[in-house]
Amino acid sequence: MRVTLVNSQVLDGNNVVPPLGLMYIAAVLEKAGHDVQLYDADPEYHDTIVREIKEFRPDLIGLSFLTVGYQKAFRLMKQLKKELPDVTCCAGGVHPTVKPEETMNEFGFDFIAVGEGENTAVEACERLEKKQSLAGVKGIMYRENGRIIDNGGRDLIKDLDTIPFPARHLIDMGPYLKPPGIIRGHADSNQTTVVTSRGCPFKCIYCGSHNIFGRKTRRRSVKNVVDEMEHLNKTYGMKGIYFCDDTFTLSPKWVREYCEELKKRGLKIKWACQSRVDQTDEDLMRVMKNSGLVQLDFGVESGSEKILKVLGKGGHGDRTEQIKHSFKLCKKLDIRTLATFIIGNPEETKEDIEQTFSLAKEIKADYTAFYFLTPYPGTDIYDMAIKNNWLDPDLPFSEIWAHRQPELPLMAITFSREELRDIRRHLQNHFFTRNYLRSSGNISFYSILLSILFRRPKVFFEAFKKLLRTRRIDYVVETLNAEYWRMKKYEGRG
Secondary structure (H helix, E strand, O other), X not given: OEEEEEEEOOOOOOOOOOOHHHHHHHHHHHHOOOEEEEEEEOOOOOOOHHHHHHHHOOOEEEEEOOHHHHHHHHHHHHHHHHHOXXXXXEEEOHHHHHOHHHHHHHHOOOEEEOOOOHHHHHHHHHHHHOOOOOOOOOOEEEEEOOEXXXXXXXXXXXXXXXXXXXXXXXXXXXXXXXXXXXXXOOXXXXXXXXXXXXXXXXXXXXOOOHHHHOOOOEEOOHXXXXXXXXXXXXXXXXXXXXXXXXXXXXXXXXXXXXXXXXXXXXXXXXEEEEEOHHHOOXXXXXXXXXXXXXXXXXXXXXXXXXXXXXXXXXXXXXXXXXXXXXXXXXXXXXXXXXXXXEEXXXXXXXXXXXXXXXXXXXXXXOEEEEEEOOXXXXXXXXXXXXXXXXXXXXXXXXXHHOOOOOOOOOOOOOOOHHHHHHHHHHHHHHOHXXXXXXXXXXXXXXXXXXXXXXXXXXXXXXXXXHHHHHOOHHHHHHHHHHHHHHHHHHOOOO
């Protein structure tokens, strides 16, 4: 079969990284003998995408999108159906998984791949190639004779080593490898993302990753992961890897073996990952540092023990003391840190906000970010928001669901939306200097932003108009960063 896969991308600050999920689907389909065309594109800027897909003459079009990309994905599918009315169309990914029937009806998809998609995609394509029904294919919800039929869930893949490496060769990796890269403070070229595990046992009310990968953590072997890193180093000259696992440090034994293998092979690659404040061990962190670790990201979320429990982040012991200890340890070992916080939480008071602000100042992360609590479909907070009328159930899915909403949050619980806007502005502006003006490693990043002044002066001045309106200084940087991504990926296209 000829299969086109599209990740409908939405530019949001510096979040643009290759779509690993869809690249894994592409890889297993290629392994099964199918011809695959792959896009990671913002349809509004990749203006030739429909023509290119039409020229490929696909038998199947698969679309992946997040809640924030819903409207762009919808408009793209409408165009594709107009130009290719007889081609079978499907969707997968987080939003289609948690809202399958609604997505099928709204978009007119022929079927949805629900949950982890590799084995489902291979079996579905095998059936379609033989002109057979999708009846009984686990993980599929499909349309037949005007009815929507749910075949039920598919078992998760037990051995992740059986999945081939992501099909990065199907997209132009060039734009993703240009600086500033994903590792903050190390604005180098040739950085990318890798995932070593699937599934997270924790139950944070704002996270929906379990809808795809479940609660039980499954891990690739150390050899398999380092083989991929070696492949990336040889193929793309990769200098930096960001591991986007929910919690990379969940198994200290695995992490030690990984670090030993990295040093054994002599791979000089900087790397960064996400961790938890209750999983910071000095001996382990020294081993990580010595193998190339340069940054640890922590979802701190709040300085209030009460709010941490509300968010599902509470654990054994004094959580705020664990937070302070973790950041002191990182400073001692010269490991850069990112701390994210959430405001607008259930039961939150001004005192809780003050505790959060105080903690953020005390731990002195190298980069600090404050976000509004966003109730994405498939999360506990979404269900709570609907039940308690904190969120309009008919609110359209669109770009306003971005976790970086620059102005007003989607919902208000204990504060008004305007109060939350002002609180966030105050908190975020306080950390602007530390976030952007203290690291010599960001020199190339600053030069990139300055280049936009000369190449896109209109965008530069639009960013400052937004600054005057929002009074959030970092919004200027995020706007210019998004524009830089457009320049390096789409400039000269069409």
